[in-house]
Structure formats: C-alpha cells, structure tokens
Amino acid sequence: MSHKTALTEQIFTLVDMLYREGMTTVVTSPGSRSTPLALAAEIHPGIRTFIHPDERSAAFFALGLSKKDKQPVGLICTSGTAAANYTPAVAEADLSHIPLVILTADRPAELRDAGAPQAIIQNNMYQNYARYFTELPIAESGVPQGFILDNKVRRAAAFFGGTACGPVHFNIPIREPLMPDMNRVDLFHREPSRTLTRTVPDSIEALSGHILVILGETHTDLTDVKALDCDNVTVIADPRQHYRLHHSDVITNHDLIFLSLTDTQIQDLETQFDYIIRVGEPLTSKASNQFLKRTKIPQIVISEYDNIKTFPKEPVKVYTGDVQAILDQIITSGVPGSDFLTRVNEGIGDMIEKNVRHYGDEGRMMYEILNQLDDSHSIFLSSSMPIRDYERYDLKNVHRVYANRGANGIDGVVSTALGMSAGEKMTLIIGDVALYHDMNGLIMAKLEQLNINVIVFNNNGGGIFSFLPQYTHKEHFERLFGTPIDLNFRHTAALYGYPYTEVEDVEDITADLLNRDGRQIIEIRTDRTENLESHQALKNEIATKVQSID
Template sequence: MSTSVFNRRWAALLLEALARHGVRHVCIAPGSRSTPLTLAAAAHRSFTCHTHFDERGLGHLALGLAKATREPVAVIVTSGTAAANLYPSLIEAGLTGERLVFLTADRPPELIDCGANQAIRQQGLYASHPTLSIDLPRPSPDIPARWLVSTLDSAMARLLHGALHINCPFAEPLYGGDEQQYAAWSAALGDWWQSSQPWLREEDAHHVWQQPDWPSWRQKTGVVLAGRISAEEGVQLAEWAAMLGWPLIGDVLSQTGQPLPCADLWLAQPQARQLLEKAQLVVQFGSSLTGKRLLQWQERCQPEEYWLIDSLPGRLDPAHHRGRRIRASVGEWLDLHPAQNVTPWAADLALLAQEAFDSASEYLADRFGEAQLAHRLPELLPENGQLFLGNSLIVRLIDALAQLPAGYPVFSNRGASGIDGLISTAAGVQRATAKPTLAVVGDLSALYDLNALALLRHCSAPTVLIVVNNNGGQIFSLLPTPELERQRFYCMPQNVDFSHAAAMFQLHYACPENWAQLRQAVAQGWHHNGATLIELQVPPSDGAETLQHLVQHRAVN
C-alpha cells in the first residue's frame, strides 16, 4: 500500500507544479493506471476538470480549450493505445502553437516487452512532434521532491508553443494506503507549498527588435497578407495596413474584416495579378493561408523582399521567398513598426473585390445550399459569440465567398487541416469562453467525430452545430481526381442523416429546406440552453461547382 500512497504524492506534486505555470483546465479519460494523476487533479482546487470517454476527442477538447484561453491545458490518459489516440491533437498543436501537456500513465519498465497487459513502448511514442518530452522514472522517495518540481518548472518555462509529453510510469498497487505516509518527502519543499510561484523560474531572453530600415520600406509599394492571427491582432493589422495605403488580403482566419473580400474570386482576374506585381514588399502576418488562388499568387510573387511575421518557430513559407522570417507576436511587431499615412497605391483592387462580392451575392440570392450558407454566414453569427470552422470544402467556400466581421473570434484546426476531432475542438473552444458558439463542419467530419456530440450536452452557452451534408468528401470534386474512381475512393458517400445522432445525444435538431428556415432554426438555437444540431442537406457537388463557376466568371471579366 505504501507504493500507492507515494504514487499519489508524486502525482500531486506534478499537478501542483503545472498549476504554478498557468494550467487551469485538465482533461481526463477513464483508466486505472492513471489513477494517481486523476485523483491529484480532482483534488486540486485550481483545476476545472473535463472528462470524455474517447481519448482522441479528449485531446481535441484540450486543443480547443487551449486555443480559446491561450493557456496551457493538461490531458491525463491511461497507458497503451489510450496514449496513441492523442497523436492527432498533439500534431495539430505543434503546427498551430497551442500549449498542451500530455500526461500519459505507463507501466513500469519491468512490464514492458514481456507480454504484460496494456503495456506498449511509450517512451518516444510521438517521435519528433512534441516540442518537449520528459520520461519520468518510477516514483521513488529516493528521488528528491525538488528534482521533480524543478524538472517540470524547466520544461514549462520552455514550452512556448506545442505539446509537452510527460510519460509517467506507475507501479501497482494504485489504490488504498495511509494518506499520511511520505509527508516528509513533500514537506522538504518547505514554504513553497504556501506560495504560488514555481520552484525554479527560468526566463526567456527572446526580444523583438525594430527593423532599422523600416522607415524606408514603408514608403514603398507593399502588400499585406493576413493568415491565422488573433481577433485583436486582426483589427490592429487592418488599421495599420489602411494607414500605410497597402492592400490587405485577409484569410478567413485573419479576423481582419477582410477589407478585400472574395480574394479567391478576384485573384483569378489578370488585371488584379498585374497590379499586385508592382509590390516591392510583401509582408505576411500569420501562417496557414486557405484560398487556392491566394496560395498560387503567394508562391509566384517576386517582390524585392518577402517578410513573414509569426510567433511560431520555423520558416512557415512553403514558397521559400528571399527576405526575412521574424519571430514575433503580430501586435508586438506592429507597435514597433508604425505606419505612415499614405494614399492607397492599389485602389483598383477594392473595386475588383466589391464587384466579385456583388456578383456572388447576385448569383447566390436564390440558390439555397452550402455556397449560400458560406456567403451569408455573417447573418447567422451570435452577438458577442464566436465561430468555429471545419476543414475541407466548407472552409474554402467561406474563405472565398464571405466577409466576416473584423475582430469577430474565428477558430479552426488549420495546422494539419485534418477532419478528426473538429466537434471536440469546437466543444473545447465553447467551454473555455462560455460564449454562444456557431460551428460549421462537413458530414464526413461530423461522422469522424460523432462521439463528441456527447461533449455538446454540457455547453455553458447556446451552441449551434451546422453539419453540411453533401454526402461525402466533396472537396475532391475541386481536384482532378479520376472521375470513375472519385465516388468510391475519394468522396465516399455514406447516405446518412443526422437526426438519429442528435436524438441519441439528446440535442435539438433541425433540417431546414430554405434560407428562411435556416435562419429561424439558428435563431431558435440561440434561445436554447444547450446545443442544436442543424443538418443542411444539399446536392453533393453543388458547392464545388458553384465555386468553380464564380471563379471562371471572374477570370473572363
């Protein structure tokens, strides 16, 4: 029984150390080997504990919490494939920067590679994807408490982005024992227990410097690209670009208000590309651009220099331009590089963008479907709420056809751009903020994360999930996939409806057949305490064909 008691003391110190570094949310899956960690988290007054029976969804729930809080979030799972199921969310966090702390319980070394139940090789399980990894030893009172706490402190101080994997072997027994045992081991940390600071404080010496030649660059012709940045940064960047007189091409995740909307349409026009060729400097803020035409232009543009500003490490420029890769937060960089009020040099782009937007409005006025949903999505947004967007076709349609409000919070998983865990991530975003939340995903994405509808039963504010059911992965209709094999091997239509799923998880449900019914269903959703699943049943290829039509129409005008 002494082993079980010391396991819990070890785990309690580990969780206390994480709390000192801003962890407030802990996501827990059921399991026996993780009992010391689970009980330590449950007993800690500073934590809000979330539970889910599906570890893959649990990891994405934590991802959503981390996105919205911008704080580290901890995840506790048992040993074996439970740990493996966290892999997709860990990969996504590594690409988009959310800080996750994965605590994977493990069998002790003597039970590995000998046929023991639920024992796999967990050291190095996630290969190069974690930002940091710690393989803890089997808990032992021979190891000083100060070693454990300083090990955690050092790792958390260096966790500026991505995931920290802490592998935690625990020997049996896991339950019972005299709780007063090994009190001296914990007490060796003295009055640290009464403080709120880490045992070891490491400081990051990273500083952002002003580019000394910025005063000369800001007098030239420039173009601003906005990828995935925060809502506050989006508003600040839009004002900065407007003062400079530089055109700003904003991604759907930029939250800039997209002052030149429908870029995926008007970039198809030769006159737009010819005008943009005059840019001497292109400055990109944030990564993960969505639009196909924007990505094509970004790859082919040849300014004198190309600057990319993002707080994440790495090049983040798949076109490998000559220029500067500046690691800094967008807001911090903008403060150091003030704009100079100049007359816009590419005013004709605003006319082209408005024409594209008006053309889309006219074409979609009486065409109910996913393209119309994308174009008119701002009409459905809840006041003081937030938006979560899925991947594949729907996010491309919204990027190409909508103009979202400046500063309105938009979340998505556009790092690895997978369809796994999207509903779980949206649930995490909602729980973190307690705001009304609109989420939009495709039918295959919803099927892939159907378990996560259980998480939506515990929303703290009205939540509306729109499932665009175009019967398969219609993103492949935009790609030159072989026509004969497209349905069977790419789109994979499932011929399902989601009314039974909503009933199974006790969610409100609607299946509107026109825009008026959709608006009414969404409006009713904002008056429900809980979640509403709205299924939009649309012709399979209509959205992809509509986008192709609008792009081609712009290309010849």
C-alpha cells in the same frame, strides 16, 4: 517511506508544479494506471477538470480549451493505446502552437516488453510533435522528488508560451498499488507564477514604398497596430484573422480575386507593390498562396514562433517575436498606392450580394447562415468546404472565426469546437464526413452541459473532391473520393441528446433557428453535383466582373 507516501508526494507535487506554471484545466479519460494522476487533478483546488471517455476526442477537446487563450491544458490517460489515440491532436497542437501538457501513465520497467497487458512503448511516442519529453523516475522510498520534478516542470513550462509554444509530454511509470493518500492536500500549496516575455529582434530594417500586408491567423491581437492604417499599406486578411472585424477596408475576398485575375492584371499588380509582408500562419486560400508562390515582389515573414512557416515561398527576410512591435517598426508611412485590390474586393462583394440569391447550393446556404447568425456567436469551421465557403460568402465580417489549420485535417473538429464552446457561444459548421469522423466528441455537450450549435452540410460524401482533377475520372471517383456514407444525422442527434432540425430549403434558415439557446444539430441536405455546378457558375460570373476592372 511507504510506497503510498512516495507515490502521493510525486504525483501531487507534479500536478501542483504544473498548476504553478499555468495548467489550470485538465481533461482526463478513465483508466486504472492513471488513478493517482486523475485523483490529483480532481482534488486540486485550483484545477478545473473535464472527463472524456474517448482519448482521441479528449485530446482535441483539450486542444479546443487551450486554443482561444493559449493556456496550457493537461491531458491524463492510462497506459497502452489510450496514449496513442492522442497523436492526431498532438500533431495539430504542434503545428498550431497549442500548449498541451500530456501526462501518460505507464507500466513500470519490469512490465514492459514482457507481454503484460496495456504495455506498449510510450517513451517519446510523440517525438515528431512534442517540444519536450521526459519520463519520471518510479516513485519509491529514498528517491528525492522535489528537485527532479521542479527541474522537469520548469523545462516543460518554457514551451507553455512565447516563441516556442507547443505540446509537452510527461511519461509516468507507476507501480501498484495505485491509490494515493487523499489526505495530502497540503502538497497543493504553490501559487500561479507563470510569466511570459515578448521578444523583439534587435535590428529591424524599416520599409518604405507601397506594401501589401498578408495577415494569417495570429494569437496576438492586431486590432490596434497603427502601422497597418498607413496610407501606403493594403491589408489582406484570412478568415481566422480577427483584425478584419474592426477594419472595414481590409480585403477579405482575396481567394476570388486571385482566382479571377488575368495574367495582364497580375503583371500590373506586381508593379503596384514594393514589398509583401506575411504575418502569422499561412493563408487558407489556395489561389492566394499560388499568387504568393509565383510573384517576384520581395516577401518578408513575421512569425510569432520559432518554427517559422515559409510556405508558400521562401522569404527574403524573417523576423520572430512580438508581431505588434515588429510591424510598427518595419512599416513607415508613405504616399497612397493603387486602390485596385480594394475596388476589386468591393466589386466581388457587390456581385455576390446581387447574384447569390439565384442559387440554392451550399454557398447560398452559408451566405444565409452568416446573415442570420447573431454577431455574438463565434464560428468554428471544419476543413474542406466549410472554411472555403465561409471565405467566399462572408460579406459581413462580424464573427470571430476559428479552425484547425495546423494539419488541415478533419480529425477532431467536433471535439475542438466543443472545447472552445466552454468559454463562448459557438456555432460549428461541418460536413457529413467530418462529423461522422468525430461523432464521439458530441458526448461532451451532454456530459458537461455545454451549448453548441452544430450545422452539418450533408452532401453524402467528400464534397471538396468534386472541385479537384480526380472528379473527371468518373469510373473511380465515387468509390475512392466521393465515398457516400448515407447517414441521417437525426439518429446521431437522438443518440447524443441534441435537439434536431432538418433543413431542406434556404427559407428554412432563420435567425430563430440559428440562435436558439442550448445545443442542437441542424442538418442541411445538399447535392454534390448541383453544388459544384452552382459554385462554378457564380465563380465564372465573378471572374467576368473582376476582369473588367481596370
């Protein structure tokens, strides 16, 4: 058997077996050593490929493709630092349970640690984040590949879904010559056979009494969970939890609630609930998490995944598996409890509705965006201020919301949103520093003819730091935290081929602007100091209102 035959059989079979397990999409970055991998994915009849020239952005683009439906998405790159650029996205995938399939080409053993170009240590390079790692043997005559590959792929596929879902890594050393036999399409013969099972714990202790349910982000659709409609249940939902789209009585102003309650009101609240059930990912709201950390109400966590997130407080009990089934078993109906949180939630909404028009800050701009944006648009929110302003100023609860809140960073926000835009109408709301951080990601709209609405709040720096204690140290603040970058994104739009609009006033935010077809960048220029003062003023007005409610 020739080297070409052995290489072709190994790589084509690997890609076809991954296709069998559900990998129907692959993002490839150009490179030489990865030639057979890239070609195998490109000519496979069941795989859709995207080509991204920047590995760091490519990985987040793949993460976005996988994020909505949690389908395994492949990543192919050449050897060397190309693979290292995947690391931020692999970390996010790990913490967000996203099944990325990382296929890194590598130098063979004789070229490692010998000064050969593009040779770094790639073995287990994502060891803190990948759920499974393996290295393939060199493709050569006399080494049977079928059984070896099937065993490795099936082990990796255990992490493509279910309670252990997350990224996996195949490192693939390849000897030259690199070209496979392009006629061997007969090796692509497997049918998709991926099956997922939902697990339910054997013994679930049913709870009675008044229950506060905290819904973080879940992959599972909780819309029709009947237990959440019981009269003795009060539901709080994170912006990323789509349950809020279908239930008008859900509490979404919890961040402002827990920012505003007096100690006496908190003590009264503690007497109103017998249990707190936390479902899915931790909440975005810092104030709500602080309440959960200090309350003495017993807390139960229900997790879709084995790597349970106990933040912000260790629960008294944890259940892992099918969230719908667990909720329906753990909650028993009972008599209605206090409607205090519901009344406060409604009071805050009324207060914002009546008072937000007195302001012209980023919060007011966010309010107008959410009112003018068509309901059919999904929204991707950058970390820092956009997701917090959305949580505070969204009174409609009609848009599907996504964000990278695994690591809570600003890495790859543009690329992740663009990956998600391949399947639905997408509006990205982002700050100037985060957009600068992933500007390379914008190229995919041009290369793949993707449509996305990019709204950038440009306050010339890190606006969220103005809300933190370091803001009081003015002599160091701007240099270390404010970090003004003085960018005009008109030039960015021109570089990457996006129509551009600059917004200077609230009245410029119109339905016509926000809902245009195609791709565009809308830049909203704001002032960080004015934004801080306006946010604090409205927050204080709301606190006064909340503290007057019995």
